[in-house]
Amino acid sequence: MNAAATPAYDALMAQCARMQRLEHLQAIATWDRATHMPPKGNEARGAAIAEVTALLHRMRAAPSFGQELERAEQEPLTQEQRADLRELRRRWDADTALPEALVEQGALAGARCEHAWRSRRPAHDWDGFLDDFRPVLANAREQAARLAERLGVSRYEALMAQYEPGLRCATVDRVFGEVRQWLPALVQEVVERQRTQALVEPLGPFALPAQRALCEHAMRLFGFDFEAGRLDVSAHPFCGGVPEDVRLTTRFAEHDFLSALMGTIHETGHARYQQRLPRPWLARPIGQPRSMAIHESQSLAFEMQLGCHPGFVARLAPLLREAFGAQPAFEPQNLQRLLTRVKPGFIRVDADEVSYPAHIILRYEIERPLIEGAIEAGDIPALWDVKMMELLGVDTRGNHRDGALQDVHWPSGLFGYFPCYSLGAMYAAQWFAAMRRAVPGLDAHIDAGDLAPVFDWLETHIWSQGSRWPTDELAERASGQTLDPAHLEAHLRRRYLD
């Protein structure tokens, strides 16, 4: 392929590299705001981040970019270059579908509602919340309608596409429909089984420097490259930065080392995906992470598949004794029970691996008709109560704080993301099923403390592939099939009922 024959494609790639360098600054400033920035810096920082965000939007949505894209689509390109354009076309269509005023209005309404929600949630103030939430919902519906028209998909699909391109409601319906058939009974069966298990709680306090050292040790075991990233503390853990310099955060509580540790392992899954994206393609669209469901499949592969694997737990036990001194709770069998305790509850972010999908199915079954106009905001609490009872057997009536007011997503105008969490858990189970077929004795490796075969498989099939393939094709190439929730069911039955 002669480079001179593809001037439009080359110009697009140069522009992508420029935008990525500005996104680098945006990522570091965003990380710093969450980890190091003193309070009086907030206003200027917000304005600086908004400035580069607006600048990037103008670059992405510039008419000249669209014209260049059309020209490039006529050029003689390799298969990988075509994949670059597929990604750019998708983003261009989405970026130019919405009038700037609508996006700004949505951001404002979301910021206002989220701010008010922080005090309305503890006050159980559902009616007050509704006043701020209605404009947020109206704006999201309008954005969904315009995106849907441009992309030729349904309105809810248009919102999901921002996080998981190509995902159809038919797929989500099929997958969540299957899960709905076995999950409620499985949850109850596991709860029944665990009722008679003895369980020793760890006894704190656990000194924060020892917790930090433990988290960094775990990150090393999971292959995090500290020459290309850091661990810091923030109120809400996240994985930010850039592939060459991944900024991972956690938060520590003196009486609970497990949530910092497992949270760190979760974020390390995201981090390794970023750190191991294909180097030569980092500035190209095909060098980006595939999608949010695939991203979540990496964090959950690390946290759930590996982090709660008996082989890893056995390895963790002596590390805990070293960090905090010996105590009965640190016996491997007890640790394993602590990490796999199933307890259906109100709160999604505190949910165990087994009941978690129930929380997601509930949100999908509410936010989809909400966006499509089949239900209104005022209908949420009644639906919430019914579905929590159906799925988890939990009574939420009258408890708005721990019900529909618990998540930041809806108040801030974020719809269509929730499915990615559980799709990620399913993909993670699917990857491990494929790995077990490909690597004989995989569990014996993990039991022996050798995680290399896992990382090799993920690197070959997921990390190195970036956005080269659409998600379905990535899944087929990696595991021989598109998304199949049977692997999650098999994983849960094996871990919790065998």
Next chain:
Amino acid sequence: MNAAATPAYDALMAQCARMQRLEHLQAIATWDRATHMPPKGNEARGAAIAEVTALLHRMRAAPSFGQELERAEQEPLTQEQRADLRELRRRWDADTALPEALVEQGALAGARCEHAWRSRRPAHDWDGFLDDFRPVLANAREQAARLAERLGVSRYEALMAQYEPGLRCATVDRVFGEVRQWLPALVQEVVERQRTQALVEPLGPFALPAQRALCEHAMRLFGFDFEAGRLDVSAHPFCGGVPEDVRLTTRFAEHDFLSALMGTIHETGHARYQQRLPRPWLARPIGQPRSMAIHESQSLAFEMQLGCHPGFVARLAPLLREAFGAQPAFEPQNLQRLLTRVKPGFIRVDADEVSYPAHIILRYEIERPLIEGAIEAGDIPALWDVKMMELLGVDTRGNHRDGALQDVHWPSGLFGYFPCYSLGAMYAAQWFAAMRRAVPGLDAHIDAGDLAPVFDWLETHIWSQGSRWPTDELAERASGQTLDPAHLEAHLRRRYLD
């Protein structure tokens, strides 16, 4: 003043605010690179910072910006708005005087020479250095010639103008000429006087957490606002960030707490200038720090005038005992002697307050004819040897490493900055002389631990004034006269010979 009557001025101010928001990102990314970035992030970070630097240059040098500036200059403006335009006009003239290729070539030559210098300096390799340095010098001369033509000043003045606008060689000649008359004898007199002083050296090691706490305590005493800034560690201390969020750095050595402490106090002077710039003007040209000599006058007011003041030293003594335990070196009189020990030596950055100006005068007397073409790079070592002997009585023959190779400035292409350091020391002495006239019993206040009158004076006369006035007018308004080195002489004689 009707805002609608000044559309061009208003458009320029909006553009200044946009650029400042991008500079905010640049400042934080630069700080992070020096303090937190892991090594593998370096290349991508360099590219990201270069991208926004180039973008800012394009915005500043856009023809439309120049046209808007011409239109604004015809609009009916207030005195302060005229001052905004004065600053913009000055920057515009400088920003558009140089072809981009020349600037890029200079940056490349400087980066190459500086990189090589890092190994050539320890190797005493002057001849090897010359090979890399000649293109740096040729480029700097070319830039100086073009800037001089545009600004209507001499070539060396054109380079000084980047740091100290309006500074003339006639002024520097007069001021340094005066200092040259009394400094060499004063240095020798002080050395003679101190020869018989008993001096107890502090005994380390000094634990780093205690050093950090001590530095933060000193920053608080000097009024640093930790809600609007931080202290971190970097290889080369600096004061970065933005006025709303000042990022100050220091470096710690286990066996020497004094250099971290005094370095931190120095940077705190820069930091308070930034933190107390006039809030309502922060996005306007008149809200920026006046110049580098004025900036250095703040750091030296803090480090030298206040930090080595017997009143402050007396207050420091118990803090040191608290931090590190009691030892004879921490007696106030001994501490005072440690902080005011005069010892002419090879190295500028290690120089004491008295011999420091000699290092600067030497550099000025070499770099000015170098830029003007009166001497060549090969002439530097011989001149260096003669001037070090004249000014400080130090023999540097054959010692390139601790001679002309000691500073990073020339290898990286930085000419015209050096005078600012000593002008800053002179301005600092001048401010304190004015303060003593304005505040009766100022030293008694400082002796009693009350630094508020000092900060109030600096806030009123320097910090709050930003770039409202040219430097000479700022000095006249603050102290009744333009720069007068007699105040530095009087300060040194009082402190070292009384």
